[in-house]
Amino acid sequence: MKSIQLRVNGQSVERDIPDNTLLIDLLRNGLDLTGTKEGCSVGVCGACTVLLDGQPVSSCLTLAVTANGCAVTTIEGLSEGHRLHPLQKAFIDYGGFQCGICTPGQIMSAKALLDENPRPSKDEIQNWMMGNLCRCTGYYKIIESIQAVADGKVAS
Amino acid sequence: MIAFAYIEPESLEEALALLEQHGEDAKVLAGGTGLVNLMKQRLVQPAYLIGLRQLARRPELAEIRPSGSLTIGALCSHRTIETSALIQRRLPLLATTFQHVASVRIRTAATMGGSLAHADPNQDPPPALLVLDARVRVQSSHGEREIELSDFFVDYYETVLEPDELITAVIIPPQPAGAGTSFFKFLPQTHDDYATIAVAARVSLDGDTILHPRIALGAAAATPLRARTVEAALQGQTPTPAIIRDAAALVAEEVDPLADFRGSAEYKRDMAIVFTQRAIEQAVTQATANH
Numbered sequence: 001m002k003s004i005q006l007r008v009n010g011q012s013v014e015r016d017i018p019d020n021t022l023l024i025d026l027l028r029n030g031l032d033l034t035g036t037k038e039g040c041s042v043g044v045c046g047a048c049t050v051l052l053d054g055q056p057v058s059s060c061l062t063l064a065v066t067a068n069g070c071a072v073t074t075i076e077g078l079s080e081g082h083r084l085h086p087l088q089k090a091f092i093d094y095g096g097f098q099c100g101i102c103t104p105g106q107i108m109s110a111k112a113l114l115d116e117n118p119r120p121s122k123d124e125i126q127n128w129m130m131g132n133l134c135r136c137t138g139y140y141k142i143i144e145s146i147q148a149v150a151d152g153k154v155a156s
Numbered sequence: 157m158i159a160f161a162y163i164e165p166e167s168l169e170e171a172l173a174l175l176e177q178h179g180e181d182a183k184v185l186a187g188g189t190g191l192v193n194l195m196k197q198r199l200v201q202p203a204y205l206i207g208l209r210q211l212a213r214r215p216e217l218a219e220i221r222p223s224g225s226l227t228i229g230a231l232c233s234h235r236t237i238e239t240s241a242l243i244q245r246r247l248p249l250l251a252t253t254f255q256h257v258a259s260v261r262i263r264t265a266a267t268m269g270g271s272l273a274h275a276d277p278n279q280d281p282p283p284a285l286l287v288l289d290a291r292v293r294v295q296s297s298h299g300e301r302e303i304e305l306s307d308f309f310v311d312y313y314e315t316v317l318e319p320d321e322l323i324t325a326v327i328i329p330p331q332p333a334g335a336g337t338s339f340f341k342f343l344p345q346t347h348d349d350y351a352t353i354a355v356a357a358r359v360s361l362d363g364d365t366i367l368h369p370r371i372a373l374g375a376a377a378a379t380p381l382r383a384r385t386v387e388a389a390l391q392g393q394t395p396t397p398a399i400i401r402d403a404a405a406l407v408a409e410e411v412d413p414l415a416d417f418r419g420s421a422e423y424k425r426d427m428a429i430v431f432t433q434r435a436i437e438q439a440v441t442q443a444t445a446n447h
Contacts, residue, residue: 002162019159019161019162020158020159043258057261057265058189058261063205065164066185066188066209109261130260130346131258131262131348
């Protein structure tokens with residue numbers, strides 16, 4: 001067992017966890033933050049993307065002990081009460097999701113992109129989002145959603 | 157997930173002492189994108205996992221340093237290398253190659269040292285590093301040694317690293333003046349996939365004569381490899397289409413690809429020839445422009 005302390009969506013969290021706990025399991029089972037989804041479990045599909053100290057990571061490949069002392073942001077951390085983050089609103093307004101299972105990962109990856117590069121080109125969006133798979137949308141709507149936020153077309 | 161004890165040393169010395177103490181019972185965790193997958197599949201079952209996170213505070217392990225040779229700290233992430241202005245200016249081949257690795261999310265976590273220790277022959281960086289004559293610096297409690305990258309890989313997921321050794325840096329020596337380089341990652345499927353075949357090349361020109369040619373391939377055999385017969389066929393020659401074509405054809409005997417869903421062994425061997433030729437052509441074009 002290890003004692004870890006981290007900030008999750010701005011809140012301080014302390015837990016004693018088995019050494020082999022994956023970050024996704026800590027989030028979903030330990031903290032009831034079930035917005036983060038597990039898809040492929042091997043770091044390919046991007047459904048489990050969260051931000052670790054602002055950087056996008058696969059929470060299915062991240063040991064929770066290695067998040068000790070870090071800030072974790074999940075999909076639950078984006079809205080302010082009922083006020084949605086512009087990316088969340090854009091995915092609704094522009095049809096950026098259908099079944100929804102990949103959406104939290106899509107939005108967290110998109111947030112990491114816009115945090116680093118607020119005005120990405122379409123190529124830059126496509127290149128960045130390549131590691132987030134979607135079986136429903138055909139991707140165009142996802143790219144349009146992100147582009148709309150980058151172009152300032154979506155008010156939060 | 158298998159059970160293990162996670163240990164997070166505060167210093168390099170402590171990490172090396174732990175490796176000496178636990179030997180083959182221990183594995184080193186850097187970005188985890190390779191190792192955690194192997195552990196999930198129970199292909200690797202270490203009793204002790206030594207996490208290197210705290211060592212990133214040591215500048216020589218986490219920075220890229222220019223000084224004649226270019227030294228890349230083992231804990232530099234792929235993303236750090238890809239976005240480094242120094243790498244983009246001095247070794248654009250490396251920036252391009254690292255941009256092609258998996259996805260941003262994986263590149264953010266995966267490290268230089270981790271990727272070499274992982275020794276998956278399908279990875280993109282090794283062919284590029286091989287044509288740049290990279291060396292691997294490793295350290296144990298007993299001292300330090302440098303290994304030519306071309307002598308580093310032994311077999312699938314196997315290197316010459318001893319259980320008590322840790323990769324601390326990758327060193328890229330100064331390149332021949334005006335050298336041209338290229339990297340081709342042939343990917344019939346999705347862009348975040350491993351290559352069906354990957355080829356890197358470096359040539360320099362003295363007038364019309366090819367000097368110091370280097371050709372290396374990934375996803376072509378049990379280890380990343382230098383295509384030395386191709387290099388020998390180019391050395392001292394004038395880069396005519398016929399010379400390049402005939403040299404590239406020799407790669408068929410150098411590779412020993414594994415059939416998988418990215419292609420049959422025969423297909424990969426054929427593609428090795430095609431992309432070796434293209435890699436040489438592009439490197440020659442660049443060297444000619446630099447001339």
